[in-house]
Amino acid sequence: MSEQRVAPVAALQPPYYAVVFTSLRTERDAGYGETAGRLGELVKEIPGFLGEDAARTPGGLGITVAYFRDLDGIERWRAHAEHRAAKEYGRAHWYERYSLHIAKVEHSHGFVREAREA
Amino acid sequence: MSEQRVAPVAALQPPYYAVVFTSLRTERDAGYGETAGRLGELVKEIPGFLGEDAARTPGGLGITVAYFRDLDGIERWRAHAEHRAAKEYGRAHWYERYSLHIAKVEHSHGFVREAREA
Numbered sequence: 001m002s003e004q005r006v007a008p009v010a011a012l013q014p015p016y017y018a019v020v021f022t023s024l025r026t027e028r029d030a031g032y033g034e035t036a037g038r039l040g041e042l043v044k045e046i047p048g049f050l051g052e053d054a055a056r057t058p059g060g061l062g063i064t065v066a067y068f069r070d071l072d073g074i075e076r077w078r079a080h081a082e083h084r085a086a087k088e089y090g091r092a093h094w095y096e097r098y099s100l101h102i103a104k105v106e107h108s109h110g111f112v113r114e115a116r117e118a
Numbered sequence: 119m120s121e122q123r124v125a126p127v128a129a130l131q132p133p134y135y136a137v138v139f140t141s142l143r144t145e146r147d148a149g150y151g152e153t154a155g156r157l158g159e160l161v162k163e164i165p166g167f168l169g170e171d172a173a174r175t176p177g178g179l180g181i182t183v184a185y186f187r188d189l190d191g192i193e194r195w196r197a198h199a200e201h202r203a204a205k206e207y208g209r210a211h212w213y214e215r216y217s218l219h220i221a222k223v224e225h226s227h228g229f230v231r232e233a234r235e236a
Contacts, residue, residue: 005177008140011217018221020136020183022126022171026231053140055173055181059123063173063181065138067219097230099129101185103136103221112215113144 009051009067011110016050017068018105023098025060030093035086042082048073060096067105074102127169127185129228134168135186136223141216143178148211153204160200166191178214185223192220 025032043049048069056062068074077083143150161167166187174180186192195201 005142006175006179007142007215008179008181008217011219018136018138018219020138022183024123024125053179053181055175055179057124057173061124061126061171061173063126063171063183065140065181065183065219091229091231095229095231097125098228099126100225100227101129101136101183101223102225103223105219105221107218107220109218110216111209111213113209113213 008053009065011108012050012067012105014105014108016105017071017074018101018103019066019068019074020101020103021062021064021066021098022101023062023094024096025056025062025094026096027060028093030089032090032094035089039083039086042080043077046073046077046080049077071102126171127183129226130168130185130223132223132226134223135189135192136219136221137184137186137192138219138221139180139182139184139216140219141180141212142214143174143180143212144214145178146211148207150208150212153207157201157204160198161195164191164195164198167195189220 040052043052043066046068050067050069052064052066054062054064068077158170161170161184164186168185168187170182170184172180172182186195
């Protein structure tokens with residue numbers, strides 16, 4: 001959600017997990033940015049967390065993809081008290097709708113432009 | 119990449135596949151929007167294609183998640199001539215880097231706000 005030019009999380013060696021969270025926001029802010037920033041720090045403490053990418057359209061469609069080594073880490077994050085509280089608050093205030101997909105990565109591939117072409 | 123308020127693809131009944139494409143764009147446009155729109159139409163013709171979500175930050179980080187019923191559909195899309203040509207052009211002109219993750223969805227969950235709260 002930053003305007004900095006941040007590179008996406010690199011393709012990793014499978015297997016690992018991708019947690020895809022897509023959402024349509026309400027028009028309300030209600031502390032969203034602050035909580036999102038706090039959660040973005042907390043998730044880094046979860047064992048097996050591998051990184052996260054996030055983007056949102058001006059129209060309110062957001063996509064966050066978090067990568068974890070295994071389901072254990074995803075379950076720990078799901079059960080994390082602050083994360084749970086934020087999700088409950090989010091359903092009450094921030095989200096018109098959302099979809100969550102927990103998926104095991106079977107294949108991955110990366111591309112990095114050669115420096116001479118940059 | 120639209121400013122319309124578009125709802126994300128709904129959570130589907132697993133198993134199905136998510137193809138997560140994350141990228142950092144170059145500063146060049148070079149026909150990107152036109153090609154992206156064309157590919158967005160073509161992929162709908164692939165058997166087993168279930169939908170697609172896309173968002174991009176102002177800083178150039180983009181995330182596209184396409185959902186397919188099975189690997190056959192993903193392979194057909196990978197082998198599609200116009201898609202292949204666009205990827206090659208993209209590596210030459212549009213992308214600083216990208217990551218592709220092909221993942222089998224094991225769990226999914228959706229939330230839709232009650233109309234009375236909208």
